[in-house]
Amino acid sequence: MPETAHEVQLKNGTLENFSAYIREAETAMERSFRGRGPYLWAEASGEIAQEVGRGEIVAEFWSGRGPIKVPDGLIHDWIGAAWAPKTTLAATLALIQDYDNHWKIYTPEVLASKLIKRRGNDFQIYLRLLKKKILTVVLDTEHHVTYRRVNRTHFVCWSHSTRIAEVQNAGESNERVLPPDTGYGFLWRLNSYWQFQERDAGVDLECRAISLSRDVPFGLGWLIEPIIQKLPKESLIHTLECTRQALLAKIE
Secondary structure, three states, rough: OOOOOOEEEEEEHHHHHHHHHHHHHHHHHHHHOOOOOOOHHHOOOHHHHHHHHOOOEEEEEEEOOOOOEEOEEEEEEEEEEEEEEEEOOOHHHHHHOHHHHHHHOOOOOOHHHHHHHHEEOOOEEEEEEEEEEEEEEEEEEEEEEEEEEEEEEEEEEEEEEEEEEOOOOOOOOOEEOOOOOEOOOOOOEEEEEEEEEOOOOEEEEEEEEEEEEEEEEEEEEOHHHHHHHHHHHHHHHHHHHHHHHHHHHHHO
16 A cells, blocks of 8 residues: 555544435335335336346446545445346345355355344354455455345345454465554545335346545545545446346356
C-alpha cells in the first residue's frame, strides 16, 4: 500500500448514518414482502425484466448515479438480478447455505469460508474476502444470516456483517489481522439482501448489496476511487454469476 494512502478509523457519526440508511431500506423491503409493490426489483421495469430473461446479469445503483456521501464515508447501494434456468428454490437455498464450500463457489473473491453456527434458519458464518483492483485487500469477515419463507415459491435471505477486519500480509508467516474498523477503510460494513422466486422451471435471483467504505481523500482519487466505486458492482455481478453457474453445474 503506498504511503500516501493513510490508515483511517471508522467514526461513530459515519456508522450512525449507515445504520439509519439500513433501517429505512429494510422497512421498505418489508413493505414489498407484504405485497405493497413488486416483489422483485426487475419486475418494476419491462426492459430490465427482458434483459434478465435473455440471460443477462443486470446491476445498477438502487437510486441515483453514485454512492451516497455521509460524513467521512460512502454508502454503496447496488441491486442486481439474474435468471437461473432449470433449477428449483430448494436447490438454490441448499447451494447458498453451503457455507463451508463458498470458497469453491465464489472463487477468487472468497479465499476461505466456514459455517460457525446454525440454529434453524439463522446462520453465523466466516468469510475471508479478497478485494483486488490496483491494490489487493484481504478481509476477515463474519456475518449473521437469516432466511425467511414468504410463501411456497418465494424466499428471502438477509445477511448483516458483524465483524470486518483487514488482514496484512495474508497467508504469510507475518500475517496480522487488524482490529475491526481500522485500516484503509475499503469495506467497513456489508449487508446483502437476497430475494428468490421460483417460476417457469427456474429461479429468479436478486441481491441488493449495501456497503460502507471510507470517502475518497483529496488527491487520491486515482488510487482509491477505482476500489470503492467499481468493486461493489463487480463483486455483485460476480456473486450472481457464480451462483447461477454453480446451479447449472448441478444439473449437467
